[in-house]
Amino acid sequence: MYKTDVVVVGAGAAGIGAALTLVDAGQKVILLEKGNKFGGAGMFGAQGLFAVESRLQKEAGVSYSVKDAYHDLVDYAHYRVDLKTVKKIVEYSASTIDWLQKHGLKTELVNNTQEVHQKNLQTYHQYIDKFTGFSHLIEHLEKEHGILLTETSGEKILLDTDGQVSGVQVLHQGKTEEILCKAVIIADGGFIGDQQLVKEYLEINYENLYSMGERKATGDGLKMLENIGADTKQPHLFENHAASVISKDNLKWHNNSIFSLTNIPLLWINSRGQRFVNEDICYDFALWGNVTYKAGGFYYYLLDEKLVSFLTKNSLDWTDSFERTFKTLAHEPMTYKIGPFNNLKADLNEAIEQKTGWIGNSIADLAEKINVSSTVLENTIKSYNNLVKAGKDSEFYKADQFMKFSLKKEPFYAIKACSTTLGTLGGVQVDDNFNVLDKNGEVMQSVFAVGNTAATNMFADSYPTIEGLSCAFAWNSGRIAGETAVNLVHKN
Structure with a gap:
């Protein structure tokens, strides 16, 4: 004693x-x-x-x-x-x-x-x-x-x-x-x-x-x-912090390109197939975490074949939202670039195998795969494409520099990002x-x-x-x- x-x-x-x-x-x-x-x-x-x-x-x-x-x-x-x-x-x-x-x-x-x-x-x-x-x-x-x-x-x-x-x-x-x-x-x-x-x-x-x-x-x-x-x-709160692509079958699974694409403001949709936020919120981890939690705990980010082809061959002058965190820790300079992802097709297939990604030969096919209304998803993508064409996000006011990629060419991909917490408060x-x-x-x-x-x-x-x-x-x-x-x- x-x-x-x-x-x-x-x-x-x-x-x-x-x-x-x-x-x-x-x-x-x-x-x-x-x-x-x-x-x-x-x-x-x-x-x-x-x-x-x-x-x-x-x-x-x-x-x-x-x-x-x-x-x-x-x-x-x-x-x-x-x-x-x-x-x-x-x-x-x-x-x-x-x-x-x-x-x-x-x-x-x-x-x-x-x-x-x-x-x-x-x-x-x-x-x-x-x-x-x-x-x-x-x-x-x-x-x-x-x-x-x-x-x-x-x-x-x-x-x-x-x-x-x-x-x-x-x-x-x-x-x-x-x-x-x-x-x-x-x-x-x-x-x-x-x-x-x-x-x-x-x-x-x-x-x-x-x-x-x-x-x-x-x-x-x-x-x-x-x-x-x-x-x-x-009150018991959760310290919401960004969003993560995870495999429920293998919690240790990690894919660098899938992780990096989660950290930039592509098109995000909620469980109803609707856009719900200015996606550049990903640059503030607490607010990104809060909006993911409010959306029901997850969302999908979307890509089409044209965007996949571009990212496979080219770097993008956008900042990975986590780059500064890691660069600061290592005392290294920022690159302010993301990609190219030379094996992106294989990485997307790996996400699909891990049941955290889906592919559709059409928007309607993808909608069925992720269990949302095809009409709603088609309208969401059509509306977003019009905003990209105009170069202005009049819906949620995402910064103009991120209104770059429309989604038109099949196949289409959806990657699920889940609510992430650092602990309870x-x-x-x-x-x-x-x-x-x-x-x-x-x-x-x-x-x-x-x-x-x-x-x-x-x-x-x-x-x-x-x-x-x-x-x-x-x-x-x-x-x-x-x-x-x-x-x-x-x-x-």
């Missing part, structure tokens, strides 16, 4: 942030990690985080203030957020960049990683050598006598006869054990890995959702908190210090929730378009909860 001051459940960004804050204040901490590797989505998924008024920004002459960021965030959410939480996260963000560097994880200020955000002021702080950096964080934890237990999941928060936290029941390498403690911080990343919970809160067919989230995040923390009376009936209700609240809105002493387990106090109906914000929320909420727990433990 272990005994400590605070147990932190989950060794991702939020959990590590809390644990390091505690050991730096001289508290005894045990950090639990369900898997055999620490880091979670904060390391394996993220490449950096948002911050304002950081030292790096001041050195670069970036004049984007806490006040500016605060207004942008609350305006985006139409004030349906907790204003104290928003302000506190933004206020902490700059010091967190220095704090991470002090503990061994360096960052660099880079251009925003999405093409549509290039005119926005720089706020994205990209990790430098993130895997080594995260290792330094854990080394610091252990140097300060903190304990990391891997292959250990939280099962139950233990309360004494007065209803105060007395410990945590855990499953450690297959064995049920108890850790005695004075406080608990839940930082286990939400519930994207729990299929039943996802289905409960999802507004689309589960079959149309592709998750890039942490599979180990199965809602354990939410269940633990619910069992002691916490308010878990808060929100869960248990908390205050601005990340104390967990009960169903009456009262603080539950010695219990905290951070990161994706905490309520969506910064996000209303969707994730904002500011890059790196969920990772910043994780690090900063962890630090804030850690500081609050320090004061609480001292009192006890």
Whole structure:
């Protein structure tokens, strides 16, 4: 049996942030990690985080203030957020960049990683050598006598006869054990890995959702908190992020040309065979993800034989929406080109074999293959062709440069792109210090929730378009909860 001051459940960004804050204040901490590797989505998924008024920004002459960021965030959410939480996260963000560097994880200020955000002021702080950096964080934890237990999941928060936290029941390498403690911080990343919970809160067919989230995040923390009376009936959101072509038979399947063509503004149609958006929305990942989710979780992008022939032989002066993300990470220059795709016919056939692509010898034939009205699809394509001929998208106002390809020559192809999520946002209700609240809105002493387990106090109906914000929320909420727990433990 272990005994400590605070147990932190989950060794991702939020959990590590809390644990390091505690050991730096001289508290005894045990950090639990369900898997055999620490880091979670904060390391394996993220490449950096948002911050304002950081030292790096001041050195670069970036004049984007806490006040500016605060207004942008609350305006985006139409004030349906907790204003104290928003302000506190933004206020902490700059010091967190220095704090991470002090503990061994360096960052660099880079251009925003999405093409549509290039005119926005720089706020994205990209990790430098993130895997080594995260290792330094854990080394610091252990140097300060903190304990990391891997292959250990939280099962139950233990309360004494007065209803105060007395410990945590855990499953450690297959064995049920108890850790005695004075406080608990839940930082286990939400519930994207729990299929039943996802289905409960999802507004689309589960079959149309592709998750890039942490599979180990199965809602354990939410269940633990619910069992002691916490308010878990808060809005649960999905961090919608772009759209992906996937094979349900082989989730590891990837085809470079099919993936790249998903990332440019060709003609998209919804499940009714209708156009539904200005397709250049693909250059903003959050909005692209939102519109895909709103469309029912998927859409098709269309090609005809003439376009396939062109792309097989020629490059296109359009930007792959993900190019800047990858080029920024690798410190390489942009190409602003896509293609040529020398084996595009074979790649399309591969997509068809994977049941994520369809071919029709006519528009009516394709409509039958993808189960939409042939009349509707024919009218959609006819209307779009007229817009291309005019060179203006008077329907949804896609930029003129993308009104280039009409669809007239058979065969016709449809590729299905599905709603993609980076994880769940929100869960248990908390205050601005990340104390967990009960169903009456009262603080539950010695219990905290951070990161994706905490309520969506910064996000209303969707994730904002500011890059790196969920990772910043994780690090900063962890630090804030850690500081609050320090004061609480001292009192006890």
